[in-house]
Amino acid sequence: MQKTAGIHHITAMVNDAQRNIDFYSGVLGLRLVKKTINFDRPEVYHLYFGNETGQPGTVITFFPWAKQLKGRIGLGQVGVTSYIIPTGSINFWENRLRKFGIEYTSSNRFGERYLKFTDPDGLQLELTERDEGPINTWNFGGVQAEYAIKGFGGAVLFSARPHKTTDVLENILGMEYIGQEDEFLRFKSEGHLGNTIDIQLNPSVRGLMGAGTVHHIAWRAKDEEDQLRWRSLLQDKGYYPTEIRDRNYFKAVYFHEEGGILFEIATDPPGFSVDEPVAALGKKLMLPSWLESKREEFEETLPPVEVRVLEGDK
Numbered sequence: 001m002q003k004t005a006g007i008h009h010i011t012a013m014v015n016d017a018q019r020n021i022d023f024y025s026g027v028l029g030l031r032l033v034k035k036t037i038n039f040d041r042p043e044v045y046h047l048y049f050g051n052e053t054g055q056p057g058t059v060i061t062f063f064p065w066a067k068q069l070k071g072r073i074g075l076g077q078v079g080v081t082s083y084i085i086p087t088g089s090i091n092f093w094e095n096r097l098r099k100f101g102i103e104y105t106s107s108n109r110f111g112e113r114y115l116k117f118t119d120p121d122g123l124q125l126e127l128t129e130r131d132e133g134p135i136n137t138w139n140f141g142g143v144q145a146e147y148a149i150k151g152f153g154g155a156v157l158f159s160a161r162p163h164k165t166t167d168v169l170e171n172i173l174g175m176e177y178i179g180q181e182d183e184f185l186r187f188k189s190e191g192h193l194g195n196t197i198d199i200q201l202n203p204s205v206r207g208l209m210g211a212g213t214v215h216h217i218a219w220r221a222k223d224e225e226d227q228l229r230w231r232s233l234l235q236d237k238g239y240y241p242t243e244i245r246d247r248n249y250f251k252a253v254y255f256h257e258e259g260g261i262l263f264e265i266a267t268d269p270p271g272f273s274v275d276e277p278v279a280a281l282g283k284k285l286m287l288p289s290w291l292e293s294k295r296e297e298f299e300e301t302l303p304p305v306e307v308r309v310l311e312g313d314k
């Protein structure tokens with residue numbers, strides 16, 4: 001049976017590009033690994049944040065668009081995005097959240113402590129300590145590598161039909177069911193990052209897509225062959241996967257699982273250094289070859305943004 005290593009990336013919608021960069025790079029210390037545009041809507045940025053190389057399992061991506069209406073987190077969505085921090089760094093992060101005036105709560109699940117908070121658009125995030133996963137060597141602002149977020153720990157899915165979603169996680173993506181604790185079902189995949197997926201059984205409202213919500217979650221395929229096998233398997237099982245789309249940094253196939261969440265299967269290669277060296281990731285506006293001729297137009301209309309050290313870290 002085919003098994004995914006875990007989460008490849010998570011994509012969400014927000015209102016303001018600079019505020020988004022200030023939070024994910026400035027506060028959380030993630031690296032902006034790619035500044036490009038939404039290939040389907042070139043007037044909107046597509047920003048990618050991850051570890052120093054933008055390894056699969058570390059990357060959260062955003063479509064910042066000021067005019068977008070606010071969404072509502074609920075059924076049919078990824079409800080919470082979980083990040084892992086090195087063991088022993090939770091006090092650092094509590095102090096850091098307080099320093100930037102970010103309210104958080106602390107709770108326990110499956111023997112792990114989670115700090116939960118929201119980003120400026122209302123996306124729900126949490127941090128938990130774990131030994132596994134490679135150290136992120138990216139230092140930025142007040143976040144040194146010894147405290148840096150390593151990447152995703154996992155995600156909490158707000159499925160409208162938990163048993164249908166369970167079936168996809170286990171029988172299509174090859175995850176292992178770990179058990180139930182209170183209202184959470186836990187599943188594990190084989191990678192060291194983005195490997196812990198919880199389904200919350202009783203979230204309240206129906207989700208509405210818009211700013212402050214996750215658009216989709218992508219699962220890792222080793223290569224294009226692996227992805228093609230999944231696409232056929234999905235068709236055999238009665239799902240309707242899209243054609244394979246070229247996202248420049250990976251190939252993507254999308255499908256709706258029956259719990260209402262948009263899933264994607266994304267290839268690990270070629271990765272973010274395909275069009276600029278690792279040392280320069282995220283600095284320049286990168287365009288796919290088919291949009292390069294319109295560069296001047298995009299550079300004039302997109303709002304200028306920068307990765308900057310925040311006042312509290314100076």
Ligand code: ZN
Pocket residue numbers: 009011216218252264
């Ligand atoms: Zn995606």
